[in-house]
Amino acid sequence: MKIVIMGCGRVGAQLAGLLEQDGHEITVLDIDAYSFRRLPPDFKGTALLGNGMDEEVLKRAGIEEADVFVAMTQGDNRNVMAAQIAKHIFNVPRVLSRIYDPLRQEMYETLGLECFSPTTIFAEMVKEKIES
């Protein structure tokens, strides 16, 4: 699959590496070139400097042919905006975004955006560990 990942933080970079190992074609976007250092040394995909909320940048990243778009920046709002552009303007078949704020995540889920909240997932995981 052709996958565009916006945000090359720890999670984004690791995700890019893992997906590439499985044979997917990856493009990673970030507004800071320095964050590409986190990519695995043998990363063969594309690392593109630019803002994922900009339609032109998304086009350059190949969003029009992408099967999956993942929004993984630190900013919830940036993620939902880019994800909605990917979904509603470029009609990417599968769009995922990270939203830290559980309330916002809940609302966008009801609006039909596939999103997950690390806050909720992590809290539940730790709770389970404690109680088991």
Place this chain on the structure above:
Amino acid sequence: MYIVIVGGGRVGYYLARGLLNEGHEIVILEKNARFCDIINEEMGSVCVQGDGCEAAMLAEVGTGRADMLVAVTGDDEDNLVACQLAKHKFNVPRTIARIRNPQNETIFKKLGIDVTVSATNIILEAIEKEVPTHPLTHLLTRSDKGLEIVEVRIPPDAKTIGQPVKKIPLPEGTKLALVIPMNRKPVIPNPNTIIREGDQIVALTSLELEEDLRAKLTGL
């Protein structure tokens, strides 16, 4: 009306002052404590410190009973999220967002934001009007309907000078509304109105036809 303003920067500040003077009930949500203090000192307690993109914060200021939410922070994504929360979580009837990147207008409209205001476009239009040689000025644009009102100036070298309006093959779907001659009173054009040098012609057109309209009106 009860109006929630997200963002207490310069735009939020002057908007709040204007709305207060008109007698509206308002609240400003601003993240920066210093900005909040300045506003509250000058206008009374109208500013609450907090993030207008958080549902909890919006609930706290009673967004559920708001007639309108205006998001005027400097970040398009924040304005989008504030408006979407207002619309979908609090059923606010009208949402207005400031956008900085004119490109974002499409996505905002698609996502149900009622009105978008792009400062960049407004500045461009204002400058256009002040450039005397500019052949076409945008007076009003309704991009959601694909319609606009433009003003075309007839330059001295226009091929249409001296011709009546009926001789000009205007593109289908455009209409001349007003002719403002240089030294005479404006007239509503009829088929026999003669085009003269320096006329300012106000016309209705669609976005796609504006260039064609200008070309036909000036013959250039």
